[in-house]
Amino acid sequence: MRIVIAEDAVVLRDGLCLLLTSRGHEVAAAVGDGEALAAAVAEHRPDVAVVDVRMPPSHTDEGLRAAIRIRQDHPDLGVLVFSQYIETRYAAQLLAGGARGVGYLLKERVADVKDFLTALDRVAAGETVLDPEVVTQIMGASRRGETLALLTPREREVLALMAQGRSNTAIAEALFLSYGSVEKHVSQIFTKLGLTPSDTDHRRVMAVLHYLQA
Template sequence: MLADDGVLFREGLARILPDIGFEVTGQAGDGAALVELARADPPDVCVIDLRMPPGFAAEGLEAAAAIRSVAPHVGLMLLSQYVEAHHALRLMEEFDGGVGYLLKDRVSELNSFAADLRAVAAGRTVIDPELVERLFARRRERDPLESLTERERAVLALMAQGLTNAAVAGELHLAVKTVEAHVRSIFTKFDLAPDDREHRRVLAVLTFLRA
């Protein structure tokens, strides 16, 4: 079953799917209509536009959730014009397999699209390669301070003010050895190995200031 408010795209998809081995059993222009079709006669897989009337936000996701609640075995393939990582992450977090997220451009690669539809119908998860690359890039660019505990952040903030370990200990009412342990942990989490050419304390402070 297909759901897309773009008539030309939806009709085009309905025409090419039989050529790659699929039977189209229903079409809808919005999520609510698709849910009713799927409730009455559950298909193997629904192909759903992510943004549809009335709000053009994430109606496709809401329709997918509604279909999964009434027909748990239906595969759900979401199509989007653009890579929207937050929607794809929600799809992967809230649905236990049998879901996919592809850019609409992938539909033109018919053999690949057919394989992805069959994978989703079989209960597997399919994610657009461009989205995967975007998520890895986001992970590489994550805030380095996220790995620190609250106490380690406080220690590093005082280090950035130029305080020695003894002065940091006085500010935070900690033993100097405790502060030294926090500093070693910060170096480890920032991957700052001992190096005669570089001052790890300065590098840690620079990391803090950049973040």
């Protein structure tokens, strides 16, 4: 199997190279950023790319976004995301349309080298291999997005201002609404998000968290 590795941590990158070559695989390239990954895939036409999520320059989601781009350019390429982090937005894009030959494993949850190698083989064969925690978080993010879709455009504007820490009075001034109208919008937001009155939870904070997580 011909493999390209995209991992900015040098020690881990070299370790993956040694592991894979010792198992008879060919590591065509081992790079440290998304642009180099795209170039390596175009040059070497690997069977699978093993990609970390966080890479230079911002160390946020460059690897995952690069994985989406190379899949668009090379739809038959297997992609195994191997990371400490779950980035639900781009993970869902990578898996959109029932994508074949895609995997997403969490580094700390791979207890056996054989599990990693088996996942690599399955991705190369066109299967989808996902850590259960990845599935849980993607589904949770999807449900939150669906719930926010129930809000009217005005309610979303109010919730966005709540997320900025604005009071009802400040929201009324910003949106040129009466204070009573803002109160009604906030009440509707709580209802649609399923946030019932509680002695232990602050509904305003919970609504903002819901918005930020979605």
